Amino acid sequence: KQEVTQIPAALSVPEGENLVLNCSFTDSAIYNLQWFRQDPGKGLTSLLLIQSSQREQTSGRLNASLDKSSGRSTLYIAASQPGDSATYLCAVPSGSARQLTFGSGTQLTVLP
């Protein structure tokens, strides 16, 4: 059974810092890995999807990397802003329905 772990559970940084969020998964036979953002009381917003054949994917200040063999992904956020404050979740599809298995998330606070 696929298990997804995210470290750290919470992170607080001053505005302008570059930061890295970590995600690990136990079964390396994944199709892709997806990073989401969740604001309090809101649904999930897809940030990046990395296919299993890719090593990284970039969108603006966000860069996600994937190392399938070691079962790890990182989300790099450059020049963090208070508006980046949210919970960040990583997820991998598993099962015949390719339903997503989620990590428990990293709660990020960027202080102005």
Place this chain on the structure above:
Amino acid sequence: GAGVSQSPSNKVTEKGKDVELRCDPISGHTALYWYRQSLGQGLEFLIYFQGNSAPDKSGLPSDRFSAERTGGSVSTLTIQRTQQEDSAVYLCASSLVGRETQYFGPGTRLLVL
């Protein structure tokens, strides 16, 4: 274009009552998922619909939970005889088969008193 919508946004009910939660997926998306997000359990898969195929119900926690999808579009998740442990946020997502990215709705926050 319009994203995934869910209704109601909030629902408070008494233990033992039945509730219905609605999801409108993105137009043209044939895959539809229901997930539940609760404190201490994180996000967990409930049920999956793909086109006209039989749904994958492997994530439903008990037979009090059921879902249907009419006309390959709107889906309704029904919880019968609600219990306090059913209190959670119920999220719906849709995707284009072969595109993988799942797009989530804002969720329905269910509180069972």
